[in-house]
Amino acid sequence: MSAERESGTIGVLGGSGTVGRVAVNRLAEAGTGSLRVGARDVERARAAVREAGVAASRARVLGVDLRDPAQLAAFCSGCSVVVNCAGPSYQVLDTVARAALAAGADYVDAAGDTVAMRALSAEAPTELETRSAVFSAGLMPGLSGLLPRLLAEDGPLERLDTYVGGAAAIGPLSAVDALLTRGPGFGTALAAWRGGAVVPNALSPLRSVALPGFRGRVHAWPFLSAEAEELAATLGVDELRNYTVYVSERIPEALAGAWARDDVPIEEHVPSVVAAADADVAVGGPWYTLLFHARPRDRDRSGPTRLILRTPDSYALSGVVAALAARSLVEGGVPPGTHAAADVLDPRRTLDDLVADALVDEVDLG
Ligand SMILES: NC(=O)c1ccc[n+]([C@@H]2O[C@H](COP(=O)([O-])OP(=O)(O)OC[C@H]3O[C@@H](n4cnc5c(N)ncnc54)[C@H](OP(=O)(O)O)[C@@H]3O)[C@@H](O)[C@H]2O)c1
Structure with a gap:
C-alpha cells in the first residue's frame, strides 16, 4: 500500500x-x-x-x-x-x-x-x-432505490408506488445515456411488479395528473426499471408501480422518435433529447421530485407511508x-x-x- x-x-x-x-x-x-x-x-x-x-x-x-x-x-x-x-x-x-x-x-x-x-x-x-x-x-438509479426502504422499516408493504421526475437540463453526454436506457437490462415500459413477478402491460401512462410534491400537472410513464424490480423483490412487496415523471411529452416523444430510427447513429439523436429537456426547463425552471407512497400490509401499523423529496437540480x-x-x-x-x-x-x-x-x-x- x-x-x-x-x-x-x-x-x-x-x-x-x-x-x-x-x-x-x-x-x-x-x-x-x-x-x-x-x-x-x-x-x-x-x-x-x-x-x-x-x-x-x-x-x-x-x-x-x-x-x-x-x-x-x-x-x-x-x-x-x-x-x-x-x-x-x-x-x-x-x-x-x-x-x-x-x-x-x-x-x-x-x-x-x-x-x-x-x-x-x-x-x-x-x-x-x-x-x-x-x-x-x-438520484435515479440511487435514491430511487434507497429511500423507499424507509417506508418498509415498520413492516411489510402490500403496495409501493414510486414517482420520480420533473424538469432538468440534459447535457449531450447524459443524453447518450438516456438514449441507451432501453431494453431488458434497464427495465420494462408499462410493466408492474405483482406477486413476485414482472407483469407486462399492467399499467397505462397517467397523463396530466396532479401528484403530491410535483408542480402543476405532469405526465407519469410506467417503467419497471431494473432497480425498481430489485427493490420490489428485496422488500417483498405484493405490488410495485414505478413511474418516470415528465412535465410535458417532449422527452418521451424525443426518445420514442430516436428509438424508431435506430438505423441512425445514436449521436445524431442527441440534439433532439437535449432540446426537449431544455424546452421543459424553459417552462418553469429546473425542479425535480421524488415521491414514494406505501400501503402497509397491516393497515393499523404505525410508521411513515409517504416520502417526498424535492430538489432544484437532479444532476x-x-x-x-x-x-x-x-x-x-x-x-x-x-x-x-x-x-x-x-x-x-x-x-x-x-x-x-x-x-x-x-x-x-x-x-x-x-
Ligand atoms: N444516477 C443518476 O441519477 C444520474 C444523474 C445524472 C447523471 N448521471 C450520469 O452521470 C454521468 C455524468 O453526467 P453529467 O451530466 O455530469 O455529464 P457531463 O456534465 O457531460 O460531465 C462529464 C464529465 O466526464 C468527463 N469526461 C467525458 N468523457 C471523458 C473521457 N473519455 N475520459 C475522461 N473524462 C471524460 C468530462 O470532462 P471532459 O469532457 O473534459 O473529458 C466531464 O468532466 C453520466 O453517465 C450520467 O448518465 C447519473
Whole structure:
C-alpha cells in the first residue's frame, strides 16, 4: 500500500461535469481525504475545482481520457477510492471500475446500473474479494432505490408506488445515456411488479395528473426499471408501480422518435433529447421530485407511508449521493464485492444528510 493510498486520495473522474463537480465540492467540504480530479480538458477541470471552492492544494487535476488504458491506470494509481462521474455510463460500463480495482482502490459509480454491475460480475476481478465497487450512486438509479426502504422499516408493504421526475437540463453526454436506457437490462415500459413477478402491460401512462410534491400537472410513464424490480423483490412487496415523471411529452416523444430510427447513429439523436429537456426547463425552471407512497400490509401499523423529496437540480444531487457513497467506503461501511448503492447505503443516515444539504428544498416523511 503506497503512502498516498494510506493518506486517502479520492479520485473523481469526470470531476468537471455537472455531477462530478458537486461530488468534488461535497468531498472537499466533508474533508474526505485529498482529491484528484480527472477529465480530458484540464483547464476546464481546474476551473471547476476553483468554482467548487476547493483550494488547488487540496485537489490535484490530471488530464485523462478513460478510453486510454495507460492514462486511466495512471489516474487510478495511488487512489483509495475512485469515483466515476464520466460517461456515457452505458458505454463505459465497467471500464473504470476494473482500472480502479486493479490499482487497489474501491470504486463508486454515479450511474452504471445493472448493466455495468453485470459486466463487472461476468469476469469478476479477484480484487473484489477485498475491495468494493458501488454502482448506481446517484438520484435515479440511487435514491430511487434507497429511500423507499424507509417506508418498509415498520413492516411489510402490500403496495409501493414510486414517482420520480420533473424538469432538468440534459447535457449531450447524459443524453447518450438516456438514449441507451432501453431494453431488458434497464427495465420494462408499462410493466408492474405483482406477486413476485414482472407483469407486462399492467399499467397505462397517467397523463396530466396532479401528484403530491410535483408542480402543476405532469405526465407519469410506467417503467419497471431494473432497480425498481430489485427493490420490489428485496422488500417483498405484493405490488410495485414505478413511474418516470415528465412535465410535458417532449422527452418521451424525443426518445420514442430516436428509438424508431435506430438505423441512425445514436449521436445524431442527441440534439433532439437535449432540446426537449431544455424546452421543459424553459417552462418553469429546473425542479425535480421524488415521491414514494406505501400501503402497509397491516393497515393499523404505525410508521411513515409517504416520502417526498424535492430538489432544484437532479444532476447535482446525484453528485451529492456519489460523495456520500465514497464517504461510506472510506469509513469501511461497505462489504467487499459489487453492490448497488441502494443496497449498501444507510437510508436513514442518507436522508439526514440530504435534509442538511443545500440542494434539497424539502423532505416530507409522514
Ligand atoms: N444516477 C443518476 O441519477 C444520474 C444523474 C445524472 C447523471 N448521471 C450520469 O452521470 C454521468 C455524468 O453526467 P453529467 O451530466 O455530469 O455529464 P457531463 O456534465 O457531460 O460531465 C462529464 C464529465 O466526464 C468527463 N469526461 C467525458 N468523457 C471523458 C473521457 N473519455 N475520459 C475522461 N473524462 C471524460 C468530462 O470532462 P471532459 O469532457 O473534459 O473529458 C466531464 O468532466 C453520466 O453517465 C450520467 O448518465 C447519473
